[in-house]
Amino acid sequence: MLARFFSYYRPYKWLFILDFTCAILVGILELAFPLAVNQVIDRLLPEGNWEIISLACLGLLLVYLLNTGLHFVVTYWGHKLGINIETDMRQQLFTHMQKLSFGYYDNNKTGHSISRLTKDLEEIGEVAHHGPEDVFVAVMTLVGSFGLMLTINWKLAVLSFVVIPLLIILAIYFNKKMTVTFRKMFQDVAEINSRVEDSIGGIRVVQAFANEKYEQKKFEKNNQNYRLTKLQSYKIMAQNVMSNYVLMRLVTLFTLLFGTFFVISGELTYGQFVAFILLSNILIGPIQKINAVIESYPKGIAGFKRFTEIMDTEPDIADSEDAIEIDLHGAIQYKDVTFGYEGHNKVLNRISLSIQSGETVAFVGPSGAGKTTLCSLLPRFYDIQDGSITIDGIDIKEMKLESLRKQIGIVQQDVFLFSGSIRENIAYGNLDASDAEIMEAAQRARLDDFIKNQPQGLETVIGERGVKLSGGQKQRLAIARMFLKNPPILILDEATSALDTETEVAIQKALEELTEGRTTLVIAHRLATIKNADRIMVVTDEGIAEQGNHHDLLVSKGVYSRLHAAQFG
Ligand code: ADP
Ligand code: MG
Secondary structure, rough: HHHHHOOHHHHHHHHHHHHHHHHHHHHHHHHHHHHHHHHHHHHHHHHHHHHHHHHHHHHHHHHHHHHHHHHHHHHHHHHHHHHHHHHHHHHHHHHHHHHOHHHHHOOOOOHHHHHHHHHHHHHHHHHHHHHHHHHHHHHHHHHHHHHHHHHHHHHHHHHOOOOOOHHHHHHHHHHHHHHHHHHHHHHHHHHHHHHHHHHHHHHHHHHHHHHHHHHHHHHHHHHHHHHHHHHHHHHHHHHHHHHHHHHHHHHHHHHHHHHHHHHHHOOOOOHHHHHHHHHHOOOOOHHHHHHHHHHHHHHHHHHHHHHHHHOOOOOOOOOOOOOOOOOOOOOOEEEEEEEEOOOOOOEEEEEEEEEEEOOEHHHHHHHOOOHHHHHHHHOOOOOEEEEEEEEEEHHHEEOOHHHHHHEEEEOOOOOOOOEEHHHHHHHOOOOOOOOOHHHHHHHHOOOHHEEEEEHHHHEOOHHHHHOOOOHHHHHHHHHHHHHHHHOOOOEOOOOOOOOOOHHHHHHHHHHHHOOOOOEEEEOOOOOOHHOOOOEEEEEEEEEEEEEEOHHHHHHOHHHHHHHHHHHHH
């Protein structure tokens, strides 16, 4: 764990060495000051040479200035180290999250991902720059000052230090308590994020149902949970501060009490006494620092644990080592394909079908039969449990994921658009597309009139998930995106089901143009839209019940003809 944490320091080893060296120098200079005061009082003061004393003070001033500069380096460069490491981790985590499969996101909340990318990593960054060097320097200063006190007067040193072991025991105790609390706190923040993601993301549904109060109640519960956990952590913190304070003051009191005794008995000079008090005061600094680390360390570790948890989650679906890149034509074959979602019953049981390159095949059947599932296996959103899926005779598992997915286009019923401009959303189909290509795609999708009517044209911002567009406009945008992507294989999953008949007819033209020359899988529940498909497959819970063209299926008087009769009377 620790080794893994430190591996993130590797790119910044010089920054770390610089920071570390300066921190050590700061510690040493800090220790030198009481010794200098000791000399001034015991040697220079009795001699009474004003010039030498001024010179000594001037020397001290220079040392202070040097130390001031060092403080800047330690603070600025130390934090720089931390934020660099934090940034690297965040980038890595985001990159990794992009690879995790549909199955992972089916079972994990977006809010949790957000909180891992923000809050958790911030805490790790905090430890990264206030971790190793702070602990090292603090321990060094502690040991150093104790050593100096020992050489000045070992009896007084031992007497002043009796409480130190107690401080250490307390530190360990509080650290343990804190780690547990912080883990819980992170969980609470993640829950709040999830709530916001749900309630604000779904604000239109919330308001449409007039369920604001219900959402507020749910949010309040999360919010209060967070408050209670925070209170718990503050309580531990307060107890920690309290016990530290009292113990530290005991050190000062002991030093004062026994120091005076030793001065009176002649075992300690005035200068030594002052140096002693200064040294014992220096102790507070490192002890507070160690405490601060003890406070931030559990947070950082809790965050780092969650970071590694995700980093160690292997994507279910990834390229095999010898995966190949391939130009697809689009002859698709499913052979005895069996699939069920994680922890659920089988959705598809030994399904076999074959589609020729360039063919348009329609899937119809009752909702929940598995049509969407069947199609989502082709781009490997999920991996099948048994059987095989090939395109052009090659198993899709042998293809590079990127290559496979770049050549399959999907238009769904609910189009996901990104907040941004129309241009960005169309260009999502091909990030290198020129303006002319984007406009051409828009034109083929019959979106060009709409764009021309917008004062800002292609730059028109469409709002989060495209809320400023109508259903038909969204669908046209999705189609434009697909023209630009230009894949040999196309999946239309109820692409026009949500639209009114008039819009559907209008869009149908664009869709027909889109399917030209591509292998197309169409899922539709309005049978009118698929009459012209080369082949129709009827999917039921039992699998593919029948297949053929519209006419044959009507004649054979099976499931299809019954569906048809139900829709057209
Ligand atoms: P269709 O598209 O034919 O209406 P689906 O393929 O969407 O049917 O769904 C088939 C079955 O799989 C349904 O019972 C549905 O509840 C289930 N299902 C769909 N998606 C998931 C998922 N991500 N996780 C678990 N079960 C799912
Ligand atoms: Mg479906």
